[in-house]
Amino acid sequence: MIPLIQIEDIRVAYGTPPKTVLDGIDLAIQEGEFVCVLGQTGCGKSTLLRLVLGSERPSQGHILIEGREHLQPDRTRGYVPQKYSLFPDKTVLDNITFGAEVGEFSLFGCFTPRYFRLRREYRAQAMDYLRRIGLRESDAAKYPDQLSGGMQQRVAIAQALLTQPRILLMDEAFSALDPGTRQEMQRLIRELWRATGTTILFVTHNTQEALYLGTRVIVLARESPDSGSRVALDLRIPQPCHENEMPCLVRKLERVSANLPEADPQEDTIHAMR
Ligand SMILES: Nc1ncnc2c1ncn2[C@@H]1O[C@H](COP(=O)(O)OP(=O)(O)O)[C@@H](O)[C@H]1O
Ligand SMILES: [Mg+2]
Structure with a gap:
């Protein structure tokens, strides 16, 4: 089966002299997976997401979506950044429909019967x-500044979901929210x-x-x-992940993320069971 997302031998370097951020990344992600990407600040998580989004190109390698390169963001991929940016002068409803409408119509496609039908849908x-x-329902007519941060973030997620992307990319999308x-x-x-x-x-x-959400967790780290x-x-x-396995997995993931070599024998037992 062709993976939905195929990341092939990706390298990304920025600046002069070039500083390598990602190197030798190979990943195959199947349709329906919930993949969490972990790693310390600056290890290249956002860069990897932008590559999959198509807003950035790698220095080397390819990203294939269903076997094909998509060199621009398009409707196959929805994106929710950490700092969601709703349009302050649009209502909640207009914010949610914005991405889908812009994706569907150019300026010249507006005001046709098809435009009005799709807009209603x-x-x-x-x-x-x-x-x-x-x-x-009454929130639909409100403006973003009348909503809490958590509600605004929900609207940003709804906006991304309305375009019905096959792939949803979320970059620390919950990190600005309070714990509840x-x-x-x-x-x-x-x-x-x-x-x-x-x-x-x-x-x-x-x-x-990452452990609560993901069916798969990938840790990025530098050697x-x-x-x-x-x-x-x-x-x-x-799935489901048992409560008593959690602390052990958390320790393992944090150790790999921080690039600490020595293993805890108990963790290795769990790893070997997989
Ligand atoms: N457009 C860019 N130009 C130059 N350096 C960049 C650019 N984007 C990211 N970087 C650098 O790449 C590294 C990884 O960044 P990033 O992907 O944002 O990491 P993370 O999301 O894991 O914190 C950082 O050192 C950052 O400064
Ligand atoms: Mg980041």
């Missing part, structure tokens, strides 16, 4: 998403993932979050300060 779907993300809202959002995204079968690539530097990050660990997470 997007609005009906947006109201459905509004309920699914836990907002009220963050937990709620984690539950919500798991539910939406189960219901829609969307393939998710979720960057976080929170190990617990030395001068080298680019590689895939230091690629772990399938048992």
